[in-house]
Amino acid sequence: MKKILKYIGMGFGGLVVLLVVVGLFLPREWSVERSVVINAPSERIHPFIVKLPAWQEWAAWNKGMDPDVKYEYSGPAEGVGATWSWNGPKMGKGKMIITSADPAKGITVDEAIETDEINAHGSFAYAAEGAGTRVTWTDRGTLPPVIGGYFRGQINDMLGEHFQTGLTKLKEVVEKAP
Numbered sequence: 324m325k326k327i328l329k330y331i332g333m334g335f336g337g338l339v340v341l342l343v344v345v346g347l348f349l350p351r352e353w354s355v356e357r358s359v360v361i362n363a364p365s366e367r368i369h370p371f372i373v374k375l376p377a378w379q380e381w382a383a384w385n386k387g388m389d390p391d392v393k394y395e396y397s398g399p400a401e402g403v404g405a406t407w408s409w410n411g412p413k414m415g416k417g418k419m420i421i422t423s424a425d426p427a428k429g430i431t432v433d434e435a436i437e438t439d440e441i442n443a444h445g446s447f448a449y450a451a452e453g454a455g456t457r458v459t460w461t462d463r464g465t466l467p468p469v470i471g472g473y474f475r476g477q478i479n480d481m482l483g484e485h486f487q488t489g490l491t492k493l494k495e496v497v498e499k500a501p
Contacts, residue, residue, distance in 0.1 A: 356461045358460065359493070360455045360456070363456060370401075373401045374400065378407070382493075395407075403422065406421075429446060429458075434464070443462055443463065444464065445462040446462075
């Protein structure tokens with residue numbers, strides 16, 4: 324019986340080592356992109372994106388998702404340097420800082436998700452399309468070593484759904500605005 328337990332233990336240990344070694348070599352970079360055409364010029368869309376408190380009107384990550392989340396806004400009210408921090412039981416801890424803003428082109432952001440270090444970068448790009456504007460929301464980052472590569476494939480599905488929900492709501496909000 325001891326011999327069988329010894330082999331089971333060795334097999335389990337070998338499996339763990341194998342999973343760790345494979346995890347070290349799996350790609351950890353991820354990228355998510357979704358877009359929507361909004362029937363408005365970029366100048367009408369931009370205030371809903373560049374003013375971070377306005378995200379509560381359209382983003383999937385809001386008090387409806389996590390009623391106990393705490394928000395803090397710092398820096399300028401909008402544009403470069405505007406910062407949005409959050410901490411909640413469902414949304415976790417994070418921070419987003421606007422790094423560039425142009426009413427004709429869009430914004431870029433740096434993000435620190437579940438850490439104090441910047442670990443993701445995002446953007447909203449505006450492109451004229453017919454009588455409207457295509458808004459493309461992109462986010463990319465790197466997951467932690469060993470286990471990150473195993474979860475990389477799920478990021479697109481999880482974040483992509485939130486991005487599409489947010490963009491659909493952004494379209495509704497902008498098109499109803501005076």
